[in-house]
Amino acid sequence: xxxxxxxxxxxxxxxxxxxxxxxxxxxxxxxxxxxxxxxxxxxxxxxxxxxxxxxxxxxxxxxxxxxxxxxxxxxxxxxxxxxxxxxxxxxxxxxxxxxxxxxxxxxxxxxxxxxxx
Amino acid sequence: xxxxxxxxxxxxxxxxxxxxxxxxxxxxxxxxxxxxxxxxxxxxxxxxxxxxxxxxxxxxxxxxxxxxxxxxxxxxxxxxxxxxxxxxxxxxxxxxxxxxxxxxxxxxxxxxxxxx
Numbered sequence: 001x002x003x004x005x006x007x008x009x010x011x012x013x014x015x016x017x018x019x020x021x022x023x024x025x026x027x028x029x030x031x032x033x034x035x036x037x038x039x040x041x042x043x044x045x046x047x048x049x050x051x052x053x054x055x056x057x058x059x060x061x062x063x064x065x066x067x068x069x070x071x072x073x074x075x076x077x078x079x080x081x082x083x084x085x086x087x088x089x090x091x092x093x094x095x096x097x098x099x100x101x102x103x104x105x106x107x108x109x110x111x112x113x114x115x116x117x
Numbered sequence: 118x119x120x121x122x123x124x125x126x127x128x129x130x131x132x133x134x135x136x137x138x139x140x141x142x143x144x145x146x147x148x149x150x151x152x153x154x155x156x157x158x159x160x161x162x163x164x165x166x167x168x169x170x171x172x173x174x175x176x177x178x179x180x181x182x183x184x185x186x187x188x189x190x191x192x193x194x195x196x197x198x199x200x201x202x203x204x205x206x207x208x209x210x211x212x213x214x215x216x217x218x219x220x221x222x223x224x225x226x227x228x229x230x231x232x233x
Contacts, residue, residue: 033220033221035220035221042223042224042225042226043208043221043223045220045221045222048220056220089160091162093162105152105164105167106164106220106221107164108154108161108162108163110159110160110161111160111161111162113160
């Protein structure tokens with residue numbers, strides 16, 4: 001049963017600390033998305049990659065957030081330094097996209113719940 | 118920019134009854150995809166159903182079906198024979214099919230309560 005995995009599931013940290021969230025996409029999927037969910041803003045796209053190349057990170061605060069794909073089986077989202085307003089659930093999703101036609105189904109991981117004190 | 122609106126923050130239905138969740142969207146595109154995702158208390162986002170805008174036939178998945186009205190930009194989800202396990206947040210989502218796709222645009226969600 002192929003699924004997206006994310007670690008850690010929950011993270012509590014203090015303001016100013018570095019936070020790294022990891023995602024393992026479904027084997028064979030070539031597109032990885034990062035979303036953030038808050039009560040106020042709902043679900044928002046932060047960044048996404050296709051074939052490990054970043055295609056769009058316009059939804060991400062550039063000064064403190066960074067997203068990478070060191071290899072096809074690992075995507076990371078890092079916050080440095082973290083702030084209380086970063087508290088949210090961060091989801092990773094993966095899909096199998098083609099260059100000419102998007103709209104592939106995205107499969108979500110269980111999310112990382114982050115609390116910054 | 119595309120927007121997705123779910124006008125019902127909360128809906129309640131008796132077990133075994135039918136319920137319809139509303140979703141409208143705004144886009145200037147003619148080709149796109151629409152999705153319904155379910156988020157139970159476990160917070161896992163689960164795909165319920167997918168609709169391709171160029172297909173006129175409404176998608177169905179077992180007890181779940183959609184009423185896709187392209188001209189009205191409406192995409193409602195019907196759940197038949199509601200079960201306790203259907204209780205969750207339901208999110209409507211839009212995806213542009215063009216080459217410049219930028220991920221899913223979500224509505225704010227509808228909290229579905231199933232009354233036993």
